[in-house]
Amino acid sequence: xxxxxxxxxxxxxxxxxATLRVAGVGDGHLSVELVSEDRIRELNREHRALDEPTDVxxxxxxxxxxxxxxxxxxxxxxxxxxxxxxxEATVHGVLHLCGHDHESDSGEMLRLQARVMHELTARD
Numbered sequence: 267x268x269x270x271x272x273x274x275x276x277x278x279x280x281x282x283x284a285t286l287r288v289a290g291v292g293d294g295h296l297s298v299e300l301v302s303e304d305r306i307r308e309l310n311r312e313h314r315a316l317d318e319p320t321d322v323x324x325x326x327x328x329x330x331x332x333x334x335x336x337x338x339x340x341x342x343x344x345x346x347x348x349x350x351x352x353x354e355a356t357v358h359g360v361l362h363l364c365g366h367d368h369e370s371d372s373g374e375m376l377r378l379q380a381r382v383m384h385e386l387t388a389r390d
Contacts, residue, residue, distance in 0.1 A: 273297035274356075280389075281356040285382050286339075289364040294328070294337035296363055298344065298356060306345035321348045322355040324362035339363045357382045 269286060271279045278298055286292070301309075307319040314323075326340040342359030349355045357379050366375035 268293055270295035275300065278352060278356045281353045281382070281386060282342075282360050284386055285357045285360040286364070288378055288382050288385070289361060289366070291339070291364055294339040296339040296342065296360065298342045298359070300344050300346055303345055303347045306343060306348065309343060319345055319348050321345060321350075322359045324359045326363050326365070353386060354379070354383060357386075 269283060269292070271282055272295075274282045274296065275298060282296065282298065286294075286296075303319045306321075306323065307317065309323055310320050311317045313325075321344065323343045324340060325343070327338040328340075339360075340363045342356065342363065344352065344355045344359065346352065361375050361378055361382075366378065368375040
C-alpha cells in the first residue's frame with residue numbers, strides 16, 4: 267500500500283506526508299480542501315454545534331478499521347481566512363485524522379505537531 271495525496275493541494279503535500287510518517291501511517295488516501303469562511307462556519311455548526319468559523323476541521327473515515335482496498339483516512343478542511351499558518355493547519359488536521367485529539371490526550375498530539383513543524387522548518 268502507499269499514500270495517496272492527489273487530493274491535497276501541492277503546496278501542502280510535504281506537510282501532510284511528513285505528518286503521516288511521524289504518526290506511523292504508511293498507507294491510505296486523504297484530502298485537504300480549502301474553503302470559505304461561510305463554508306467552515308456551516309461545517310462547524312453541523313458537526314460541532316458551534317456557530318462560528320474556525321481554522322481547520324477533520325473528518326476521519328476508516329479509523330482503526332480493517333478495510334478491503336486502500337484505506338480512506340478522511341478529509342481535512344481548512345479556512346485560509348482563519349488560518350495564520352497553512353502548513354501548521356495541515357499538520358494539525360492530519361494528526362486528527364490519525365486518531366489524535368489534543369482535547370483528550372496528555373499533550374501527545376501537540377508534541378507530535380511541534381515535532382513535525384520542527385522537521386519541516388529544518389528542511390528549509
